[in-house]
Amino acid sequence: MSVTAEQLAHVCTLLQRTGPAENPLPALRAALPGMVFTRCDASDMDGETPATRAGDYDLYLVDNSDHCWRITTDPQHAGGVVIAAHR
Incomplete structure (x- = not known):
């Protein structure tokens, strides 16, 4: 699976519409079925380089x-997105 530039742009648009107290995962999963999403705090991603930024994420x-997930910079190998919130 891969994450296209259009999909990533759509994720960013949806996140920019999400309020700080809202959980963005249900809307993302509904809009992009088949893509994996998870979220965490920004401090959980220390040492990693984000693919992009959208609002507070x-x-x-x-x-x-594979069995263990790993961060990648290659959209062709990406099947999901980690959303790290800045709070």
Whole structure:
């Protein structure tokens, strides 16, 4: 699976519409079925480089093709997105 530039742009648009107290995952999962999303605090991603930023969130691409997920910079190997909230 891969994450396209259009999908990532759509994720960013949806996140920018999400209020700080809202959980963005249900809207993202409904809008992009089949794509994996998870969220965490920005401090959980220390040492990693985000693929992009949307509002109060950093977005990291995840290669979930194996048993253990890993952060990737290659959208062709990404099957999901980690959303790290800045609070």
